[in-house]
Amino acid sequence: MSMFQLFLFQLSGILFLSQQFCYGKVMMEYIGATGVPVKLEAVPVEEGIVFHFILSFAIDADPSGNTQNGKFSPYWADTLTPECVAAMKKSHPNVKALTSLSGWSLGDKVLRWYTPDDTQQWISNAFSSLSSMAQQYHLDGIDIDYENFPRHNSSFAYCIGELITLLKNQSVISVATIAPYHKTIAPYIELFENYGDVIDFVNYQFYTDKVRKPKSYVEAFKIRAGQFDKEKLLPSYEVNGRGIQGDAFFDALSLLEENGFGVNGVMIFSADASSSNDYYYERKSQDFLLNSTVSV
Numbered sequence: 001m002s003m004f005q006l007f008l009f010q011l012s013g014i015l016f017l018s019q020q021f022c023y024g025k026v027m028m029e030y031i032g033a034t035g036v037p038v039k040l041e042a043v044p045v046e047e048g049i050v051f052h053f054i055l056s057f058a059i060d061a062d063p064s065g066n067t068q069n070g071k072f073s074p075y076w077a078d079t080l081t082p083e084c085v086a087a088m089k090k091s092h093p094n095v096k097a098l099t100s101l102s103g104w105s106l107g108d109k110v111l112r113w114y115t116p117d118d119t120q121q122w123i124s125n126a127f128s129s130l131s132s133m134a135q136q137y138h139l140d141g142i143d144i145d146y147e148n149f150p151r152h153n154s155s156f157a158y159c160i161g162e163l164i165t166l167l168k169n170q171s172v173i174s175v176a177t178i179a180p181y182h183k184t185i186a187p188y189i190e191l192f193e194n195y196g197d198v199i200d201f202v203n204y205q206f207y208t209d210k211v212r213k214p215k216s217y218v219e220a221f222k223i224r225a226g227q228f229d230k231e232k233l234l235p236s237y238e239v240n241g242r243g244i245q246g247d248a249f250f251d252a253l254s255l256l257e258e259n260g261f262g263v264n265g266v267m268i269f270s271a272d273a274s275s276s277n278d279y280y281y282e283r284k285s286q287d288f289l290l291n292s293t294v295s296v
């Protein structure tokens with residue numbers, strides 16, 4: 001083997017390794033929840049980042065808010081058509097599309113997890129309705145954003161865990177994420193403990209923890225990293241919202257890295273609000289992730 005051949009051999013080995021183990025840095029962007037006519041192509045997407053648009057929301061309810069036993073329908077802004085998703089994915093091969101299940105409310109009706117009478121039927125209905133939606137809208141995954149739970153034990157972890165497992169097993173989806181906040185920690189920990197293998201990222205809503213300073217943000221991150229998996233946990237930012245605001249967020253990201261927490265991605269809520277400031281936080285977050293030398 002000549003030196004050159006040896007070099008090529010080693011290079012292919014490195015490329016092979018990086019393809020195997022490097023998912024890359026990720027962005028998670030909720031879009032379409034407020035009904036404003038938001039557009040995918042208006043959001044800046046950098047090469048070198050796996051950019052997930054999370055169409056918000058897919059809801060197990062009719063337009064009046066009556067539950068449908070696991071039959072999910074799309075309720076995001078009607079500017080986010082299947083054609084737009086297809087076009088965005090075609091022009092940006094690093095874009096993935098997800099839909100988030102539930103969210104806080106539909107119209108003025110607060111949504112909550114309910115225990116299905118027949119869990120197998122619920123899982124089967126959810127599987128078929130989400131499979132059709134995934135095919136129609138070119139979806140790569142689902143996010144779980146149930147925000148209200150019954151007081152007593154429920155079948156949430158079982159139904160959602162089995163649903164994700166089935167959707168992945170049948171290759172309907174390749175990505176699954178969860179979006180707990182401080183009041184919903186218990187059911188999401190139960191889900192993560194039993195089905196963590198099929199959950200790729202945790203879009204924890206740090207803005208609900210009311211931390212406004214970089215140092216307290218790192219403390220909050222440490223707590224949630226102990227409850228979930230620090231490699232899968234993403235720092236998050238609410239545009240024009242609660243919690244840490246402005247460039248202090250990027251100071252918090254730097255401080256996380258100084259404290260040994262690799263920042264593997266950023267979640268932003270939401271594109272609907274960001275259109276008014278020319279997507280400042282999306283641009284700067286991707287800049288940060290591309291600058292960061294800490295590898296995933």
Ligand SMILES: *[C@@H]1O[C@H](CO)[C@@H](O)[C@H](O)[C@H]1NC(C)=O
Binds near residue numbers: 169170171
């Ligand atoms: C789906 O599940 C079956 C049965 O457990 C298993 O043999 C198969 O490898 C799984 N397929 C995928 C893609 O996970």
Ligand SMILES: *[C@@H]1O[C@H](CO)[C@@H](O)[C@H](O)[C@H]1NC(C)=O
Binds near residue numbers: 153154186187190
């Ligand atoms: C539900 O009950 C099971 C078993 O009784 C328990 O392990 C689990 O932690 C409970 N889940 C929640 C969210 O309270």
Ligand SMILES: *[C@@H]1O[C@H](CO)[C@@H](O)[C@H](O)[C@H]1NC(C)=O
Binds near residue numbers: 250284285288291
């Ligand atoms: C990324 O690096 C460039 C060049 O060093 C720097 O100007 C910029 O501020 C950095 N961006 C962030 C968000 O850290």
